[in-house]
Amino acid sequence: MKYIRQFGIILGVTCAGEACRYLIPLPVPAGIYGLVILLALLAFKVIRLEQVKEAGTFLIEIMPVMFIPAAAGLVTSWEQIRGILLPLCVIVPFTTGFVMFAAGKATDYMIEKKKGKRDE
Amino acid sequence: MNDFFLNSAAAGVVLSLASYFIGTEIKRRWKWPVLNPLLISIVLVIGFLLLFRVDYDAYNESARYLSYLLTPATVSLAVPLYQQMELLKKNMAAICIGILSGVLASLCSVLALSVLFRLSHEEYVTLLPKSITTAIGMGVSEELGGYVVITTAVIIVTGVLGNMTAEQLCRVFRIKHAISKGIAIGSASHAIGTAKAMEMGEVEGAMSSLAIVISGVCTVAGAAVFAGLY
Numbered sequence: 001m002k003y004i005r006q007f008g009i010i011l012g013v014t015c016a017g018e019a020c021r022y023l024i025p026l027p028v029p030a031g032i033y034g035l036v037i038l039l040a041l042l043a044f045k046v047i048r049l050e051q052v053k054e055a056g057t058f059l060i061e062i063m064p065v066m067f068i069p070a071a072a073g074l075v076t077s078w079e080q081i082r083g084i085l086l087p088l089c090v091i092v093p094f095t096t097g098f099v100m101f102a103a104g105k106a107t108d109y110m111i112e113k114k115k116g117k118r119d120e
Numbered sequence: 121m122n123d124f125f126l127n128s129a130a131a132g133v134v135l136s137l138a139s140y141f142i143g144t145e146i147k148r149r150w151k152w153p154v155l156n157p158l159l160i161s162i163v164l165v166i167g168f169l170l171l172f173r174v175d176y177d178a179y180n181e182s183a184r185y186l187s188y189l190l191t192p193a194t195v196s197l198a199v200p201l202y203q204q205m206e207l208l209k210k211n212m213a214a215i216c217i218g219i220l221s222g223v224l225a226s227l228c229s230v231l232a233l234s235v236l237f238r239l240s241h242e243e244y245v246t247l248l249p250k251s252i253t254t255a256i257g258m259g260v261s262e263e264l265g266g267y268v269v270i271t272t273a274v275i276i277v278t279g280v281l282g283n284m285t286a287e288q289l290c291r292v293f294r295i296k297h298a299i300s301k302g303i304a305i306g307s308a309s310h311a312i313g314t315a316k317a318m319e320m321g322e323v324e325g326a327m328s329s330l331a332i333v334i335s336g337v338c339t340v341a342g343a344a345v346f347a348g349l350y
Binding site: 007010011013014017018026027028029030031032034035036037038039042043049052053055056057059060061062063064065066067068069070071072073074075076077080081084087088090091092093094095096097098099100101102103104105106107108110111112114 | 186214340
């Protein structure tokens with residue numbers, strides 16, 4: 001019963017996220033609204049962590065599998081991609097690495113800076 | 121086989137799960153970074169569909185209960201994020217600046233490379249939202265007049281690429297803190313990369329989840345500005 005209840009709460013929040021998606025004309029998916037709503041509910045202690053923890057952790061653990069159907073759909077877009085395949089083969093790997101570098105290094109730098117200040 | 125998939129509520133899910141299981145087994149045995157379980161399972165599923173002449177739509181329909189869980193799973197990312205709330209508050213400035221740097225790096229590098237490869241304006245705006253989560257990225261691409269199908273494909277490839285290389289890249293780039301690693305992975309490769317960040321550690325996973333949300337929303341605004349530049 002515990003897991004059904006937990007899953008029920010998560011689905012309820014998902015539903016609230018879908019309502020936001022329906023009402024707010026922005027290209028923000030229901031899952032993102034739901035994430036923010038659940039975080040707020042946890043932060044304001046409306047929901048306790050124990051009420052969603054196991055089901056939430058389980059869903060996150062199996063998350064990679066959920067991407068398989070969409071990713072296999074790459075076969076259907078092959079025709080459209082073929083035209084710009086060569087530039088894509090450069091742009092996609094390069095930008096992915098570059099973003100990781102920029103975001104990671106900037107965060108590292110800021111953390112170190114703050115630490116340095118504290119040590120003084 | 122096609123008919124069977126069309127009428128089965130489990131075949132698509134079973135095929136996906138079995139491929140992923142094979143993927144994790146292969147990964148366990150050889151431990152080579154390119155042998156990413158997600159990549160292997162995608163290749164296996166595509167191979168299966170081609171070999172047995174199953175239409176993608178039939179498979180996708182049959183695997184819909186897996187895709188169905190994606191939204192509740194995204195909502196659940198709030199759980200690890202909440203558990204790291206203290207760390208988040210303490211490092212608020214670093215985290216925000218890190219994510220913003222990632223968003224800017226993404227938009228600028230797509231702009232520079234699009235100019236370099238003389239892509240059309242439509243192709244350029246198609247690529248602008250490549251680092252953010254699929255659902256937001258599709259919306260951005262559509263609004264700016266891009267090719268949504270290509271955007272979706274590029275976003276997925278970006279995610280899988282991030283998932284495959286995140287651990288190694290963080291080491292090569294000497295990204296030190298767990299917080300920074302998470303921010304880097306989430307900013308560069310959204311939810312698919314976050315799946316990897318979750319395996320790396322609780323802090324990495326939580327920060328990566330946060331980066332999906334913030335970089336996604338920032339890119340909506342940023343891409344609109346950048347679309348006017350080329």
